[in-house]
Amino acid sequence: MADTKTCSETAGKPIRCKAAISREAGEPLVIEEIMVAPPSPYEVRIRIICTSLCYSDITFWKLKAPPACFPRILGHEAVGVVESVGENVNEVAAGDVVIPTFMSECGECVDCRSKHSNLCSKLPFKINPWMPRYETSRFTDLKGETLYHFLFVSSFSEYTVVDVCNVVKIDPSIPPKEACLFGCCVATGVGAACKTANVEAGSTVVIFGLGSIGLAVAKGAKLCGANRIIGVDVNPDKFEVAKKFGVTEFINSKECGDKSLSQVVLEMTGGGADYCFECVGISSLVEEAFASCRKGWGKTVVLGVDKPGAQLNLSSFDVLHSKKILTGCLYGGVKAKSDLPLLLKRYMDKELVVEEFVTHEVKFEDINKAFELLLGGKCIRCVIWMDK
Amino acid sequence: MENQSGSKTAGKAIRCRAAVCRNPGEALIIEEIEVEPPKAWEIRIKILCTSLCHSDITFWKISTGPFAVFPRIFGHEAVGVVESVGAHVEEVEEGDRVVPVFHPNCRECGDCKSQKGNECSIFGYKVETKMPRDATSRFKGMNGEDMHHFFYVSSFTQYTVVDVANVVKISNQIPVDKACLLSCGISTGIGAAWKVADIEQGSTVAIFGLGAVGLAVAEGARLRGASKIIGVDLNEEKFEIGRKFGVTDFINPTACVEKKVSEVIMGITDGGADYSFECIGLASLMEDAFHCTRQGWGKTVILGVEKHATPLPLNTYFLLRGRSVSGCFFGGLKPKSDIPMLAHKYLNKELNLDGFITHQLSLQDINKAFHLMLQGKCIRCIIWMD
Numbered sequence: 001m002a003d004t005k006t007c008s009e010t011a012g013k014p015i016r017c018k019a020a021i022s023r024e025a026g027e028p029l030v031i032e033e034i035m036v037a038p039p040s041p042y043e044v045r046i047r048i049i050c051t052s053l054c055y056s057d058i059t060f061w062k063l064k065a066p067p068a069c070f071p072r073i074l075g076h077e078a079v080g081v082v083e084s085v086g087e088n089v090n091e092v093a094a095g096d097v098v099i100p101t102f103m104s105e106c107g108e109c110v111d112c113r114s115k116h117s118n119l120c121s122k123l124p125f126k127i128n129p130w131m132p133r134y135e136t137s138r139f140t141d142l143k144g145e146t147l148y149h150f151l152f153v154s155s156f157s158e159y160t161v162v163d164v165c166n167v168v169k170i171d172p173s174i175p176p177k178e179a180c181l182f183g184c185c186v187a188t189g190v191g192a193a194c195k196t197a198n199v200e201a202g203s204t205v206v207i208f209g210l211g212s213i214g215l216a217v218a219k220g221a222k223l224c225g226a227n228r229i230i231g232v233d234v235n236p237d238k239f240e241v242a243k244k245f246g247v248t249e250f251i252n253s254k255e256c257g258d259k260s261l262s263q264v265v266l267e268m269t270g271g272g273a274d275y276c277f278e279c280v281g282i283s284s285l286v287e288e289a290f291a292s293c294r295k296g297w298g299k300t301v302v303l304g305v306d307k308p309g310a311q312l313n314l315s316s317f318d319v320l321h322s323k324k325i326l327t328g329c330l331y332g333g334v335k336a337k338s339d340l341p342l343l344l345k346r347y348m349d350k351e352l353v354v355e356e357f358v359t360h361e362v363k364f365e366d367i368n369k370a371f372e373l374l375l376g377g378k379c380i381r382c383v384i385w386m387d388k
Numbered sequence: 389m390e391n392q393s394g395s396k397t398a399g400k401a402i403r404c405r406a407a408v409c410r411n412p413g414e415a416l417i418i419e420e421i422e423v424e425p426p427k428a429w430e431i432r433i434k435i436l437c438t439s440l441c442h443s444d445i446t447f448w449k450i451s452t453g454p455f456a457v458f459p460r461i462f463g464h465e466a467v468g469v470v471e472s473v474g475a476h477v478e479e480v481e482e483g484d485r486v487v488p489v490f491h492p493n494c495r496e497c498g499d500c501k502s503q504k505g506n507e508c509s510i511f512g513y514k515v516e517t518k519m520p521r522d523a524t525s526r527f528k529g530m531n532g533e534d535m536h537h538f539f540y541v542s543s544f545t546q547y548t549v550v551d552v553a554n555v556v557k558i559s560n561q562i563p564v565d566k567a568c569l570l571s572c573g574i575s576t577g578i579g580a581a582w583k584v585a586d587i588e589q590g591s592t593v594a595i596f597g598l599g600a601v602g603l604a605v606a607e608g609a610r611l612r613g614a615s616k617i618i619g620v621d622l623n624e625e626k627f628e629i630g631r632k633f634g635v636t637d638f639i640n641p642t643a644c645v646e647k648k649v650s651e652v653i654m655g656i657t658d659g660g661a662d663y664s665f666e667c668i669g670l671a672s673l674m675e676d677a678f679h680c681t682r683q684g685w686g687k688t689v690i691l692g693v694e695k696h697a698t699p700l701p702l703n704t705y706f707l708l709r710g711r712s713v714s715g716c717f718f719g720g721l722k723p724k725s726d727i728p729m730l731a732h733k734y735l736n737k738e739l740n741l742d743g744f745i746t747h748q749l750s751l752q753d754i755n756k757a758f759h760l761m762l763q764g765k766c767i768r769c770i771i772w773m774d
Contacts, residue, residue: 110659117684119709121659283704296505302707313699316671320690320715323505323584328707 011084012038019157020367023071025064028368036159037138039086049176051078051155052381053370054184067127072148076102077184078155079176089164097172099183101336102151104165118335123165132163158386168340177383178354189216191332197275197301201225206273208289209280210238215245217277222246244356262291276300283312295322302328357381398472406545407754410459412451415755423547424526426474436564438466438543439768440757441573446695457517460536464490465572466543477552487571490539491718492553506722520551546773556727565770566741570727577604579719580689585663589613592657596677597667598626600767603633605665610634623764632743650680664688671698683709690715744768
């Protein structure tokens with residue numbers, strides 16, 4: 001239900017609310033009261049309705065070295081209601097239902113104006129502790145200590161502040177637990193298949209990693225008319241579920257025997273996939289994915305985020321000789337403000353169904369259960385509901 | 389058209405001269421050899437002229453491993469006239485002018501029929517040192533020894549035998565020496581620019597290595613209306629030649645003291661080039677080429693053959709931010725359809741090939757071509773057989 005107040009009583013003042021703070025690498029989040037400053041110019045303060053846990057949150061929660069930093073408010077997949085806006089914000093107003101996005105779209109820079117990129121250069125994607133425009137934080141704990149932002153969103157909090165370039169207004173009738181998925185996994189996976197790879201009808205697609213991203217790629221590939229969608233995972237429990245997302249065949253990467261994973265794929269596909277998607281975040285798996293692609297035109301798309309500094313090594317002769325393409329994307333190549341509405345329209349037209357992603361729902365106070373479930377490979381998306 | 393072999397030599401071995409390599413890295417020796425008649429699906433060609441490509445040099449130097457085979461007849465960029473054909477050959481006949489091409493194009497396999505890519509699966513993907521279909525040699529030394537072929541062509545000889553999948557018929561109108569260029573390097577560069585990268589008007593392009601392939605990429609980029617064509621080479625003499633092919637900016641890496649080459653390119657292009665091409669064959673340069681492109685859409689095309697099998701290191705951080713890397717043989721072109729297309733463009737004066745030819749030699753002076761290329765003093769040396 002949208003907040004219908006047009007003039008928030010809290011506008012212009014700091015808000016005291018609950019947040020789940022990550023104070024130490026790998027330790028359970030702590031629910032504490034914090035202060036959320038009012039939005040600066042070009043910023044929007046949002047009351048989060050619900051948020052979901054993505055493995056990228058876990059990657060930076062576990063990491064002890066930079067760009068990890070503590071104490072931090074994680075979370076980047078969410079939906080909320082605008083509580084108040086800062087100066088110069090005209091595109092959204094208090095009461096609007098919005099998705100905060102970690103990918104900015106200023107609409108003015110060369111990259112935003114190009115149809116080939118979603119990497120805004122005015123407020124570039126960074127895994128840094130601050131708000132993008134002023135490099136400061138809007139969060140402090142009750143002792144006055146600064147709490148760091150995450151991916152410009154920080155949705156594990158009842159209230160957050162985001163830049164206007166990181167906000168997309170959506171139809172309030174969309175169920176929040178499905179709307180929040182468009183903040184990351186659904187857009188990333190469907191975008192990677194339909195926009196970055198531009199999967200053609202009749203193609204053979206192989207997806208490495210059947211987490212939420214991989215399953216969203218499967219949905220996207222199916223929308224594009226792919227003929228075979230082969231899912232690769234170490235966890236055979238994922239196979240049955242993956243069928244609902246369009247996956248047609250499976251490879252258990254632990255049961256390849258003497259053969260390498262790519263050899264198994266090459267045999268199964270009669271020479272290699274037209275498209276391979278790496279949705280885990282391990283450089284050596286990217287190498288396998290590249291090797292699993294068909295010579296001549298095979299395209300490998302990297303979606304997984306590996307530890308900073310991880311290198312993959314390709315045989316330059318293989319790159320030369322095979323004419324395969326290796327590329328990657330953030331957020332599926334999707335432009336937050338220009339493309340997300342189109343994706344949401346496909347959802348509203350029931351072309352794209354996402355309810356199967358939400359396998360668990362917890363209350364905010366039980367947010368650490370979401371971490372346990374995801375670390376144990378026992379959920380796809382666990383939605384975390386804020387109290388009203 | 390009847391497929392008559394009116395040639396007096398048809399069906400018999402031909403004795404002729406060839407430049408033979410007997411040891412890695414050593415001067416070629418002009419020797420008399422015997423060239424056997426073509427078997428089924430093969431064509432015997434009288435070479436009119438041939439040119440030296442750096443890939444010949446790369447393999448000429450290799451002294452160990454499965455590619456180090458001797459004696460061998462190198463050369464893969466050439467033009468000739470069909471002397472006779474074997475059984476089942478219908479697409480060319482005696483007297484036709486043809487360009488042999490190392491990259492097969494049978495036109496019947498699924499890959500050839502696909503619009504995408506330029507693979508041809510007729511011979512599989514092995515690197516051969518003999519004829520592709522039966523793995524035997526058509527060359528014999530005067531003492532009866534077999535000689536190894538090179539890249540299915542072997543053009544440093546007055547006569548050679550080539551599979552029909554490796555032969556492209558070409559118009560008599562295009563001057564012989566220009567036709568020869570289309571057999572490898574120039575087509576590779578132009579194809580890379582037009583087909584693999586598909587450069588649009590206004591694009592910015594960075595080219596690492598201003599040899600024949602790099603200059604051909606420049607020519608291809610210029611014809612597509614690229615706004616900036618940045619040439620990177622250690623040899624400043626290449627800059628003057630590069631200008632003729634459309635290169636607008638030059639970078640000599642030894643002069644880049646404070647910044648890396650990729651950083652200089654990013655400065656010139658306001659964030660990174662739209663396309664970069666590696667036309668030398670060094671993994672470290674491939675990495676530089678990858679890092680000089682613009683995030684979001686920057687595309688790197690690898691054309692150089694890495695002789696040390698050094699892996700290309702990449703960080704997924706950059707792939708996630710939209711850069712892509714790919715490579716190609718023969719510029720992604722399908723030889724039998726695209727070589728005639730390029731010849732046509734040359735005849736219509738839409739494509740400049742003249743500037744690539746810097747020297748002319750006769751077969752007996754073929755080693756001069758190696759010296760010139762090793763010293764970076766030539767682009768293409770045309771070696772005439774007669």
